[in-house]
Amino acid sequence: MKDIHMNSIRTIDRAIDVLQAFSAKSTALTIEEISKISNIPKNTVYRILYTFERRGLVQFDADALTYHPGLRLLEFSMLKSSTLDVRQEAEPFLEELHSLTNETVLMALPEENEIFTYSKRKRKS
Numbered sequence: 739m740k741d742i743h744m745n746s747i748r749t750i751d752r753a754i755d756v757l758q759a760f761s762a763k764s765t766a767l768t769i770e771e772i773s774k775i776s777n778i779p780k781n782t783v784y785r786i787l788y789t790f791e792r793r794g795l796v797q798f799d800a801d802a803l804t805y806h807p808g809l810r811l812l813e814f815s816m817l818k819s820s821t822l823d824v825r826q827e828a829e830p831f832l833e834e835l836h837s838l839t840n841e842t843v844l845m846a847l848p849e850e851n852e853i854f855t856y857s858k859r860k861r862k863s
Contacts, residue, residue, distance in 0.1 A: 752778050756786045757795070757807075766804040 759767060759775040769787065773780045787805055790796040794810035828845055836843045842859050 752776070752782065753786050753790075756783060756790070757811075760807050766799065766802065766806045768804050772805070 755776040755778060756772055759772045764771070764775075767775070769780055769783050772778075772787070773783045776783065778786075787796055787798075790808070791798055791805075794808045796805045797808045798805055824847060825845075832843045832845055
């Protein structure tokens with residue numbers, strides 16, 4: 739991140755806080771739950787959720803009166819995954835693990851119909 743001297747935009751910070759209220763354990767939340775988790779007033783949470791719903795970032799379940807992440811978020815994650823080189827990102831950590839343990843380190847990733855592997859062999863004593 740750039741080291742610049744300026745304040746962030748509070749509205750955007752709050753909108754991100756609303757999104758971050760969702761987790762693997764809490765995929766569907768009420769406005770009250772989001773307000774409590776994010777520490778943002780309910781009326782502000784409602785306005786943020788309304789905007790997100792209009793843009794496909796969340797979906798509302800009228801039966802359960804809950805919101806959950808929308809498909810548009812998946813599109814954003816796919817943008818990142820298409821530019822992410824997992825091998826390159828993981829290599830320093832694998833190297834460090836190998837250096838610390840002097841054990842063989844193996845990483846395997848499914849890649850279409852193949853499996854990509856990275857290994858660093860244990861040094862002989």
